[in-house]
Structures are given as C-alpha cells and as structure tokens.
Amino acid sequence: xxxxxxxxxxxxxxxxxxxxxxxxxxxxxxxxxxxxxxxxxxxxxxxxxxxxxxxxxxxxxxxxxxxxxxxxxxxxxxxxxxxxxxxxxxxxxxxxxxxxxxxxxxxxxxxxxxxxxxxxxxxxxxxxxxxxxxxxxxxxxxxxxxxxxxxxxxxxxxxxxxxxxxxxxxxxxxxxxxxxxxxxxxxxxxxxxxxxxxxxxxxxxxxxxxxxxxxxxxxxxxxxxxxxxxxxxxxxxxxxxxxxxxxxxxxxxxxxxxxxxxxxxxxxxxxxxxxxxxxxxxxxxxxxxxxxxxxxxxxxxxxxxxxxxxxxxxxxxxxxxxxxxxxxxxxxxxxxxxxxxxxxxxxxxxxxxxxx
Amino acid sequence: xxxxxxxxxxxxxxxxxxxxxxxxxxxxxxxxxxxxxxxxxxxxxxxxxxxxxxxxxxxxxxxxxxxxxxxxxxxxxxxxxxxxxxxxxxxxxxxxxxxxxxxxxxxxxxxxxxxxxxxxxxxxxxxxxxxxxxxxxxxxxxxxxxxxxxxxxxxxxxxxxxxxxxxxxxxxxxxxxxxxxxxxxxxxxxxxxxxxxxxxxxxxxxxxxxxxxxxxxxxxxxxxxxxxxxxxxxxxxxxxxxxxxxxxxxxxxxxxxxxxxxxxxxxxxxxxxxxxxxxxxxxxxxxxxxxxxxxxxxxxxxxxxxx
Numbered sequence: 134x135x136x137x138x139x140x141x142x143x144x145x146x147x148x149x150x151x152x153x154x155x156x157x158x159x160x161x162x163x164x165x166x167x168x169x170x171x172x173x174x175x176x177x178x179x180x181x182x183x184x185x186x187x188x189x190x191x192x193x194x195x196x197x198x199x200x201x202x203x204x205x206x207x208x209x210x211x212x213x214x215x216x217x218x219x220x221x222x223x224x225x226x227x228x229x230x231x232x233x234x235x236x237x238x239x240x241x242x243x244x245x246x247x248x249x250x251x252x253x254x255x256x257x258x259x260x261x262x263x264x265x266x267x268x269x270x271x272x273x274x275x276x277x278x279x280x281x282x283x284x285x286x287x288x289x290x291x292x293x294x295x296x297x298x299x300x301x302x303x304x305x306x307x308x309x310x311x312x313x314x315x316x317x318x319x320x321x322x323x324x325x326x327x328x329x330x331x332x333x334x335x336x337x338x339x340x341x342x343x344x345x346x347x348x349x350x351x352x353x354x355x356x357x358x359x360x361x362x363x364x365x366x367x368x369x370x371x372x373x374x375x376x377x378x379x380x381x382x383x384x385x386x387x388x389x390x391x392x393x394x395x396x397x398x399x400x401x402x403x404x405x406x407x408x409x410x411x412x413x414x415x416x417x418x419x420x421x422x423x424x425x426x427x428x429x430x431x432x433x434x435x436x437x438x439x440x441x442x443x444x445x446x447x448x449x450x451x452x453x454x455x456x457x458x459x460x461x462x463x464x465x466x467x468x469x470x471x472x473x474x475x476x477x478x479x480x481x482x483x484x485x486x487x488x489x
Numbered sequence: 490x491x492x493x494x495x496x497x498x499x500x501x502x503x504x505x506x507x508x509x510x511x512x513x514x515x516x517x518x519x520x521x522x523x524x525x526x527x528x529x530x531x532x533x534x535x536x537x538x539x540x541x542x543x544x545x546x547x548x549x550x551x552x553x554x555x556x557x558x559x560x561x562x563x564x565x566x567x568x569x570x571x572x573x574x575x576x577x578x579x580x581x582x583x584x585x586x587x588x589x590x591x592x593x594x595x596x597x598x599x600x601x602x603x604x605x606x607x608x609x610x611x612x613x614x615x616x617x618x619x620x621x622x623x624x625x626x627x628x629x630x631x632x633x634x635x636x637x638x639x640x641x642x643x644x645x646x647x648x649x650x651x652x653x654x655x656x657x658x659x660x661x662x663x664x665x666x667x668x669x670x671x672x673x674x675x676x677x678x679x680x681x682x683x684x685x686x687x688x689x690x691x692x693x694x695x696x697x698x699x700x701x702x703x704x705x706x707x708x709x710x711x712x713x714x715x716x717x718x719x720x721x722x723x724x725x726x727x728x729x730x731x732x733x734x735x736x737x738x739x740x741x742x743x744x745x746x747x748x749x750x751x752x753x754x755x756x757x758x759x760x761x762x763x764x765x766x767x768x769x770x771x772x773x774x775x776x777x778x779x780x781x782x783x784x785x786x787x788x789x790x791x792x793x794x795x796x
Contacts (some may be wrong), residue, residue, distance in 0.1 A: 147784040167597065168706035169604045199709060284751065290758075318758045324712040327743075329703045330507055334747035350605065354705045358610070373605045377703045488758040 153399055156193035158398050160184060160391075161218035163209055165225035165348075166323040172348035173322065173368040174198065175383070177224045177247075187392050191399065202227025210235040214242045220398045222391065223247065225322065226291050226371030232256060243395060243403050248293050250474050252405050259390060262302035263293070263413030264473070265441045266383035266419055267344075268433050268448040270365045271301035273381060273422070274342040276430040277363050284335030285316045285402070286328060286345040286352055290488045292476040294346045297479045300448045301344055304437075306482060314483055315340055325351035331374040336362055343378075363375030363425075370420040375383065382420030390416065412442040449473065454481035495748045497657060501628045501741075506702055507636020509639050509766070510535070510694040510711075514718035515725070515732045516519025516643050517690025522722060523650065525663035525684035525787035529585030530570055532715025534563040534688050535695035540596040542696025543706040546608040556635065557609070558772045559696035560689040566592065567688025571681045578791045597708045610704045635697055640733065642690070647729035659683060663785035666792040676792050691715065717769075724773055726783050735772075739765050 162181050166174040181194050195218065197209045207226050213221050214235065220243045223232045229249035236244045236256045244256045252258055274283050283305060287294050298316060305312045317331045329349045332355035335343055342363040345352045353360060353374040357360035364374065366382025390408065397403040410416035419438050422431045440446035451462030456479040462468060479487060514531050521528050538559035546555030570588050573579045611633035620630040650656040659679060661669045666676045698714065699706050717739060725731035746761035754761075 158543065169597070170707040171605050171707060228576045233789050315753065317747055317750045318762070320710075320758075320762045323709070324706050325703045325710040326507075326510075326698055326712060326714065327707070330503070330744060331747050331751075333503055334744065337496060337503065338494045338748065338751045340751075349707050349710075350705060351707070351710075354607070354703055357607075358704070371605075373607070485753050486755075486757075 156393060157191045157219065158188075158193070159216070159218045160192060160194045160395055160398075161210075161216075161221040162194065162196035162306040163206060163213070163221065163225075163228060164196060165200060165202065165227070167198050167301060168196070170323055170348045171350045171369055171371060172366075174224070174348065176369050176385040177222070177387055180391040181222075183388035184391045184395050188395065188399075192395055200228075203231070207231040207235055208246075211238070214239040214307045218242060220245065220395060220403070226289070226293060243398060252407060254405055257394075257405045257407065259408040260293070261385055261416040262427065262448075263383055263385075263417060264296040265411045265448050266417050267300040268304045268441065269419055269437050270344055270381065270383070271304030271306075272308045272437055273365075273426060273430060273434050274301065274344065274363065275305035276433075277380070277426065278305075278312060278338045278342045279361075280341045281309065281311045281313060281343045282311055282338070282340045283314050283319050284338075284340030285314055285333070286331045286335070286343065286347055287316055287318045288322050288347050289320060290318060292474060295479070295487060296473060296476050297344075297346055298483070299476065302483055303449070303453065303480060315482075318468065318487060318488055319347055321347065323348045325349040328352050329355045332356060333359070350374065366420050372420065375421070376423030377425040378405035379423070379462050380426050381422045384418035384420050386416055386418050409474075412438060413444060455479070456481055456483055494752050498624055498628045500744060500748060502632070504630060504737060504741040504744045505629075505636055506740075507546075507744050508736040509636050510697045510702065511714050511718045511721060511739065512643070512714060512733060512736035513552055513635075513639050513694035513697065514691045515721040515736060516639070516646050516677050516729060517687035517694075518718060518722050519725070519727055519729060519732060520646060520650075520659070520690075521526065521683050521687035522788055523663045523785055524659050524680045525666055525785050525790065525792075526571075526574065526684055527581045527585065527789040528567070528570055528588070528684060529582060529590065530567070530588025530686055530715075531687075531691050531718050532711060532713065533589035534566055534691035535592075535698075535715045535718075536709070536711045537566050537592045538563040538594040538692025538695030539699035539711060540600040540603075540706060541692070543608055543699040544599065544603055546696075546700050547603060550609055552609060552611045555700055556693055559692040561692070563692025564685045564688040566595075567684050567691075568681070570688075571684040574791065575677045575680055575684075578793060581789050581791070592635055593709065600706050600708060602724060603706045604708070606706070608700060608704060611701050635693070635701060639693075643714060643729050643733045650729065655786050660785070663787055666787045666790070668790070676794075680792075691718075694718070709717070720769055720773070723784075724769060724776065726776060727785065728783070735769075738772075739769060742768055 147232040164174040168178040200206050200209050224244045224247045226248045231244045243385050248260045273447035329351040330353035336359045345367045353364050356364045356378040368385050370382045449468035451466040452464045453462040455461045526669050541562035542555040542559030545558035546552045570693040573584050613633050616630040620626040662679050670676050721735040724735040
C-alpha cells in the first residue's frame with residue numbers, strides 16, 4: 134500500500150511538472166453520484182463545464198464521479214491535490230470532515246465544500262437556500278393535493294434536508310390546513326430502484342404529491358406510471374417529466390459561483406468565505422410552473438417566488454412552533470442563519486421523529 | 490401510526506416486482522455455480538442488460554425485444570469471462586470483479602445518449618379467471634409477463650437440475666470436474682454454456698429494472714442488486730425454490746420497510762433500513778450453522794484436462 138502511494142505520488146509529481154504548461158489553474162470536482170443522474174451531480178457538472186467554457190485554455194478541470202462519502206472521498210481529494218489541483222470543489226454534505234482533513238495536509242490548495250458548515254483558512258463553504266424553493270413547492274403541493282396526503286422522500290436526516298421538509302410543510306399547511314406529510318428516509322442520495330420503491334410506497338398509501346430530496350428522476354417515473362400524482366424536479370429541472378407529473382422544480386445553478394471562485398484563484402484574491410445564496414442571487418432557480426397547475430395557484434406561487442427573491446418575505450417567518458409545541462419564532466420574527474444551518478427539529482404538525 | 494394505510498394487496502404486488510430482478514439474476518448464478526464456476530460479475534452483467542434492454546426498448550418501441558437483446562448482450566459479455574477463466578485459467582474471483590467494473594463502465598458509455606428518455610414499459614397481463622378471484626387475483630395474477638416468466642424459470646431450473654440427465658451432468662461437473670472429465674463429459678463446454686445462461690438471466694434482471702421497475706436509464710442504476718443476487722444464491726443453498734423464497738423475502742422486507750416508514754411506524758428508521766440486509770445475514774448464519782449447505786465441491790476451482 135505504501136509503495137503504491139509512493140508510486141502514485143511520483144507519477145502525480147511527474148504529471149505536475151509536465152502538465153504545468155497546459156493551464157494556469159487546475160480545478161477538481163468530487164461528485165457523489167454519476168454525472169448522468171439528471172439531478173444534483175448533473176447540475177454541478179454543468180457548473181464545471183461552464184467554468185471550462187468561460188476560461189478556455191487558462192483553466193483545466195478534472196472530476197471524479199460516484200465517490201462514496203467517507204474515507205474513500207479523502208483518498209480521491211488527496212489524489213486530486215497530488216495531481217496539482219489548485220482548487221477543489223467537494224459537492225456533497227458527507228465530504229465535510231474529509232475535506233477539512235485533506236485541506237489541513239495541503240495548505241496551498243483551496244477547497245470549497247458544498248452544503249457544509251466547517252471552514253478553515255483554505256476551506257470555504259457554499260450552499261444554496263433550497264428551502265426557498267421548497268416553500269413554493271409546498272404551496273403548490275398544498276393547493277393541488279386531493280387526498281391531503283403529501284409524500285416526501287428524504288435522503289439523510291441532515292439540516293439541509295430537514296429545512297426543506299419544514300419549509301415545504303409550513304407552506305403546504307398555509308395553503309391547505311388539512312395536509313399531512315408522510316416522510317420516507319431512503320438513506321441514499323442516489324439509488325433509482327430504491328427511490329422508485331419509496332415513491333410507490335407513498336403513492337400506494339394515498340399520497341398524490343411526491344416531493345423528493347434524492348438525486349435521480351426515478352420518483353418522477355414512478356409518479357408518471359401511477360397517473361394522478363404530482364412531482365417536482367429536484368436539483369435539476371427534470372423537464373422531460375413535464376408538464377405532468379412534474380409541475381415545477383428547483384434548479385441549482387452553480388455556474389456563476391464556480392466561475393467567480395475560479396477567477397478569484399486566478400487573481401490570487403481567494404479567501405475562505407461562507408456563501409449561502411437563494412432565489413434572489415440566482416443560485417436557486419424555480420423551474421417553469423407547468424400548465425397542469427391552475428392559473429390562480431400559479432400566480433400565487435410566482436408571487437411567493439418574487440417575494441422570496443426580493444427578500445421581502447422569509448420562508449421561515451413566525452409564528453412557528455417546534456414539533457413539541459414550544460415556541461421557535463414569535464409573530465413576525467424570522468429565522469437566523471445559524472439556526473437554519475444546524476436545523477435538527479421538525480416544526481409543529483409534522484409527525485414522526487427525525488432519525489438521530 | 491396508521492398501519493391501516495398499508496394495503497396488503499398492493500404490498501405483495503410490489504414486493505413481487507421488487508424481487509424479480511434479483512431473482513432472475515440469482516437463478517442464473519445458481520446454474521453457473523452448480524457447474525463449479527463462481528462468477529462475481531453479476532452486477533456488471535445486470536447493468537449491461539439494463540442499458541442494452543433500455544436502448545433496444547426505446548429504439549424498437551418493444552420492451553420484449555429489449556429483454557431479448559439484454560439477455561443476448563449479457564450472455565456475450567459473460568463469454569469474455571468464460572474465455573478468460575476456462576481457457577486462460579485466470580482466477581475466477583478477480584475476473585468476476587473485473588467483469589463488474591467493465592460492465593459498469595461500458596453501460597455508462599452506451600447509456601450516455603439515453604439519459605432522461607422514457608421507454609414504453611410492459612403492460613400487466615391479467616390472467617383470465619384467476620385474476621378475477623377477489624384479493625388474491627389482484628395480488629398474484631395481475632402482473633407483467635416477466636414476473637410470471639421469472640417464476641416459471643425457477644421451476645424450470647429446478648426440474649432441469651433434479652430430473653434431467655443434462656442437469657445431472659452439470660452437477661457432476663460442478664462437484665468433481667476431474668471425475669466428470671474422466672467419464673468423457675466436456676467440462677469446459679458445459680461450464681461455458683452455464684456461464685452464458687447465467688449471463689442471459691442477469692441481463693434479463695437488469696433489463697427488468699430499467700424497463701419495468703424504475704423505468705428509465707440512469708448510470709449505476711442497479712446499485713448493488715447483483716451483489717444481493719450473489720448472496721441469495723448462498724442463502725438458498727443453491728436450491729432453486731429457495732432462491733424464490735430468498736428473493737421474495739429480501740424484496741418483501743425492502744418494500745415493507747418503506748411502507749412502514751410512510752405509515753409512520755414508531756420503529757427507528759435506521760433499523761428499518763438495515764432490516765433487509767440484517768435478515769439476509771441472520772438467515773445466512775443459520776444456514777451455515779446447519780453444516781453442509783450443498784456448495785458444489787469444485788466451486789471456484791480452475792479446470793485443465795492435464796491435471
């Protein structure tokens with residue numbers, strides 16, 4: 134093993150010297166799923182391609198797909214750093230500790246970790262306020278459900294996903310006081326067969342709207358097969374399932390951020406920062422609300438989108454109680470970013486426990 | 490908690506769908522292993538079947554042709570495994586793992602232009618009379634043809650191994666290839682045919698995922714089903730009907746745990762999620778504790794006529 138790592142190190146060092154002529158900056162991307170997942174990783178890869186397009190020969194990009202969260206990812210990041218990457222984007226929550234560990238070993242390499250909260254001198258974090266998009270989905274879901282049962286496929290019980298569930302629930306409840314949420318934790322970001330099974334289980338139990346926080350389009354296909362079930366595109370537009378079952382979507386738009394950060398490395402102005410942008414800054418896009426949505430609901434949803442974008446309305450505005458009935462936000466109070474970033478509780482009305 | 494929201498009819502119907510891919514792959518692998526060959530490339534052959542089935546299904550508009558093409562493609566892929574292990578005497582474990590990696594890469598390459606596309610899927614066939622029986626009819630007799638085919642295949646494999654002369658010869662090759670060779674049986678040829686059958690079955694299993702269960706193509710979509718199929722072969726002690734039992738048990742627990750979650754049962758989700766794997770492991774331990782489980786004696790050993 135040690136011989137192997139020495140050899141790979143040597144090969145990488147050779148590659149570094151010969152490759153130095155090629156580009157000014159080398160940018161690495163670590164992906165949790167395949168680039169063809171049609172969702173999360175697909176959009177990150179679109180961001181990578183945008184970087185290539187924007188900088189041309191000045192920047193070279195490398196990526197590794199389907200990297201498991203955990204020890205394996207540390208190996209991949211180390212490999213990229215040894216290959217001479219100057220900037221490495223690690224694009225899943227589970228890469229948080231590995232990113233911090235590897236960054237400590239390579240102080241001259243800049244790291245950017247998506248959706249996490251741990252930073253250091255050479256580790257930035259960035260994320261998008263997906264919960265703003267969830268608010269819009271919740272509203273449409275509440276208006277469109279006939280059975281008053283909304284199914285939600287969660288991936289892992291992390292703040293990012295819990296925020297989405299809470300935001301969707303609050304706004305579905307406002308639109309329709311009778312809604313109930315059924316939540317399935319899939320414990321995977323990407324497993325089409327399992328996602329399809331989860332969607333089927335929810336549909337068989339009467340849910341007629343499915344929200345997903347997993348990365349593939351399998352739940353869309355399951356809903357289409359079932360007939361009268363509404364879905365929303367997750368991370369990517371998933372427009373191929375529109376206008377029905379997919380009635381709208383959250384689109385992650387990473388390209389401007391990736392270009393800006395690569396530019397910062399080129400200019401030598403890169404510093405460790407925390408970015409958390411929403412609809413207003415364009416990091417979260419709302420996919421076209423399709424013709425399957427009644428016109429008045431569509432207008433309400435668009436008004437909500439614009440209010441969120443302008444900052445005039447916050448998706449978590451009191452009064453909101455926690456699940457146990459204790460007060461979280463008083464009338465008119467809005468949630469602070471610290472609480473949102475570490476959100477580990479359901480709001481009042483949601484049933485079941487968050488797996489710990 | 491609201492258990493009444495779980496509809497047992499739909500539950501059993503979906504567990505049959507969920508179990509079919511692993512059952513097809515496992516029954517194929519049973520024949521391969523009965524012939525004394527350990528092919529760990531099931532995952533790779535399944536995903537190849539998934540992509541080829543999907544591509545052909547889309548281009549011809551006929552899912553049935555898709556299944557056929559998937560079986561042929563995976564059988565061809567398995568020939569490479571057969572050639573390496575039977576003629577060049579390469580290590581079966583390493584070659585099988587290699588086959589998995591090749592299959593995953595190859596399928597990603599073939600499938601690239603087909604991401605996000607939708608294929609026509611198989612329509613359920615309601616078996617006349619039988620499907621009119623209340624409850625049981627909808628549960629068992631209103632599936633797509635591949636579900637019935639997989640059950641018939643299990644029965645056919647069972648009858649083949651138990652009653653046919655060819656089945657006896659196949660088992661002889663798997664138990665003691667030298668003795669079988671001494672009796673004049675073509676060990677290598679028989680093993681090659683078994684490997685191709687296993688490949689074809691894995692291909693059908695994979696195509697079932699991409700054409701019926703999901704139905705769409707995404708890279709890496711089999712997500713470990715091939716490994717489960719391998720575990721089920723051991724679980725079943727190489728006995729065809731137990732393959733059916735094992736696959737339905739695994740599929741059943743998988744579907745049930747999702748349904749229990751959706752119904753809000755107060756069991757921690759972690760336990761529910763691990764339950765399909767946990768139950769498989771527990772049963773495997775029990776079976777091992779019973780002693781000889783009927784593993785073919787020559788399993789995994791290379792054969793050459795000179796030895």
